[in-house]
Amino acid sequence: MTLAEAIDLTIKSKREQRRDAALRKLEFARKCVDAYCGAASVSLSDIDESWVESFSQWLISTRGLSPNSRATYLRAIYSALRFVARQGENVDLAAIPVGLRTNSPALSAPSPATVTVRKADDKPHWFAMKCRATDSEEMAHRIADEFPDVEVFRTDVERIVDTPSGKHRRMIELLKDIMFFRTTLQICQRMKSAYHSVAYIFDYPSEGSRKMAVVSDMDMKMFMYFNDIAPERILLYFPDEAMRTTISAGTPVTITDGRFRGATGTVISGDTSTPLEATVAVSFPLLGIAASAPIPWRFLQAQN
Structure with a gap:
């Protein structure tokens, strides 16, 4: 191939x-x-x-x-x-x-002769935009054409919804007309000027002027986790995420966040080199049963 x-x-x-x-x-x-x-x-x-x-x-x-x-x-x-x-x-x-x-x-x-000094504000950050004169999908295509190096993340996910003809899979926009994008501060400012009539890029007042509102990487990751974004999509933006754990299959763990917060269990599968989630088995001794669920590595803490 x-x-x-x-x-x-x-x-x-x-x-x-x-x-x-x-x-x-x-x-x-x-x-x-x-x-x-x-x-x-x-x-x-x-x-x-x-x-x-x-x-x-x-x-x-x-x-x-x-x-x-x-x-x-x-x-x-x-x-x-x-x-x-x-x-x-x-x-x-x-x-x-x-x-x-x-x-x-x-x-x-x-x-x-080709060495340049990297400025402190050259690092890309996440920013948020509210589309006003167009929808987020059309805006994403416009950004792709006019600012091809900007990474765009739309807040749509696939959900199963009830309709008169039965259950169907549909793409649902989680945050109406809100779109996230990742770029440098300088390009963000250029985008704010270019799109001021069709979209609002979030900023805030500071010392007599306005600064771009940066969304932290941690907040962005948590947003992706809680809204069931596919692991491959998270890894595209945060490729080092899968490398941040020493937990392996067979490790007793405590779940620190999410719907199963506070529960204890054992990791039964999960490859730390690629996926963001491990499958954890949680036992209920009094009931004589065990349940398993996919849990992000970040939400697992090894028991001492």
Whole structure:
């Protein structure tokens, strides 16, 4: 299987699931792979550290992407490899180059003439926007066209709803006309000026002026968790999340948050290298039964 074929399969899945943010990143990554590889796309077995480094340099030098934007599209490519591996393709994720799995390829040192000083406010943050003259879906497409490096997260999820003809799956907008996006402060300010007539980007008064209201990474992650956003979608924005636990299968744990807060149980499955959730078995000795449920790793604390 080639890399282009793997991305195409993932794009088809994301399109069926209406995961617009992930879809846009994959489509852009696909175009970059085509432009870089030409007609003969690279085989998955040929993706090594050298290829990742060369492709990363090309994204910056030819496409003009920032290091943060480059990492975004490398994450999208890795998500495609994870997807085809789950579909039964012979893909050894452990053999994928470290540079692609960690999203921080070890690039060759740039020449002194190309070195730039990174400003403190160049770090991307989450911001929130309320759409006024258009809906969030249309606004997301506009941002994708006019600010392609901005990551957009819409608050729609799939829910089963009752209708006169029975139960059906529908996409429901959790926060009406509210959309989150991730970018630098400078670009956020440009967006506020560009979209002032159609959308309000949240800010607040401070010392006689107004500052952009930053949504913390922690708050954003919790929002995704509590609204049942798919694990793959969270990992696209927070790729290091799955690496933050030493808990493994068989560990007695206490659940620290969520609907099962305070319960104790035992982890019965869960791979800390990729998913965000472990399956935890909670016993009810007096009833003689046990129940299991998927719990985010962040909500688990190992018992002493």
